[in-house]
C-alpha cells in the first residue's frame with residue numbers, strides 16, 4: 001500500500017469529481033496508484049454527463065488490488081450516498097453532506113492506519129456542510145479533530161512561494177484576539193519542523209510577517225509585534241538561525257524578497273492567500289502541516305459556476321497528487 005493515495009470525493013456537484021475523472025481519462029495520473037473514496041454513482045453520473053467512458057471498479061474495503069491497475073478507476077464506496085433526488089451540477093445541497101464528510105473521514109482513517117501513503121482532497125462546499133449541521137469550517141479542522149491534533153497548520157504553496165496561516169477561517173475583527181505567544185510559538189515551530197522533514201530542507205529560511213501596517217511601526221500602528229510576534233521569533237531564532245521577523249507584509253512578496261526565504265508565516269488568511277493566488281492560482285497546493293498523516297488539497301474551491309462543463313483546470317489537482325507523494329517519500333526517507 002506504500003504508494004497508494006486516497007482521493008476523497010469533495011462536493012459532488014462542484015468541479016472535484018470531474019477533475020479527477022478527466023485527469024484519469026486524459027492519462028494525466030497514470031503514474032499514480034489512486035483510490036477514490038465516495039459515492040460510485042456520483043462518479044458514474046459525472047462521467048456520463050461529460051461523455052467520458054471510464055472503466056470503474058468499486059470496492060467495499062481496501063484490498064491489495066485496490067488502486068493497483070492504472071487502466072481502472074478504483075472507488076472505495078462510502079456507506080452514505082449523496083441525495084440523488086437533488087443532484088444538480090453547480091447546486092450545492094446539505095443532503096450531500098453526510099457522504100462528503102464520510103469520504104474525508106474514511107480517507108483519513110486509511111492514511112492513519114498506513115493503508116494509504118497520503119490523502120488528497122478535492123474541494124468541499126463549506127456552506128452546505130455547515131447547513132447540514134457539521135460544525136467545522138473545513139478539512140483542516142475536521143482532520144485535526146479526527147486525529148486529535150491541537151494545532152493543524154495550513155500551508156499553500158506554488159511558484160516557489162509557501163505561505164502558512166497563523167489564523168484561518170475567522171473574521172478579520174477576531175484575528176488579533178486569537179494570536180497568542182503560545183499559539184505562535186507552536187505554529188512557527190511546527191512550520192520549521194515540517195520544512196525540515198516534509199520538504200527536506202535541513203536549514204529552513206522562514207520569515208514571519210507582522211500583523212499591522214509596517215509591522216506596527218515600533219508600536220505606532222499596533223503592538224502585537226512588540227508583545228507577541230517579536231518575542232516568539234527571538235526565542236526560536238536561537239535554535240533556528242534562519243528565522244526572521246516580524247517583517248512588514250507589504251514588501252515581502254515581490255520577487256527579490258521571495259528569493260530570500262523558503263516560507264512565510266502570515267497572520268491571517270488573506271494576507272497570505274492573496275499573493276499566493278495572484279502568483280500561482282490553478283497550480284498551487286494546500287498542505288496541512290503538523291498532522292500524523294500526509295494531506296494535500298487543491299488551491300481552489302468548488303467552482304459551481306463552471307461545474308459539469310468539463311472546463312475546470314486540472315493543474316492544482318496534479319500538483320496536489322505530486323506533493324502528497326513527495327512528502328510521503330520525504331517522511332519515509334527521514335525515518336530510515
Ligand SMILES: NC(=O)C1=CN([C@@H]2O[C@H](COP(=O)(O)OP(=O)(O)OC[C@H]3O[C@@H](n4cnc5c(N)ncnc54)[C@H](O)[C@@H]3O)[C@@H](O)[C@H]2O)C=CC1
Nearest residue numbers: 122123124125126127297300301302303304305306312313
Ligand atoms: N479545499 C477546499 O475544500 C476549498 C473549498 N472552498 C469552497 O469552495 C466554495 C466556492 O468558493 P469560491 O470562493 O467561489 O472559490 P472558487 O475557487 O470555487 O471559485 C473562484 C473562481 O475561480 C474559478 N475556478 C476555481 N477553480 C477552478 C478550476 N479548477 N479551473 C478553472 N476555474 C476555476 C471559479 O470558476 C470562480 O470563477 C466555497 O464553499 C468555499 O468554502 C474554497 C477553497 C478551498
Ligand SMILES: NCC(=O)COP(=O)(O)O
Nearest residue numbers: 137138139140141286297
Ligand atoms: N481558503 C483555503 C481553504 O478554504 C481550504 O480549507 P480546507 O478545507 O483545506 O481546510
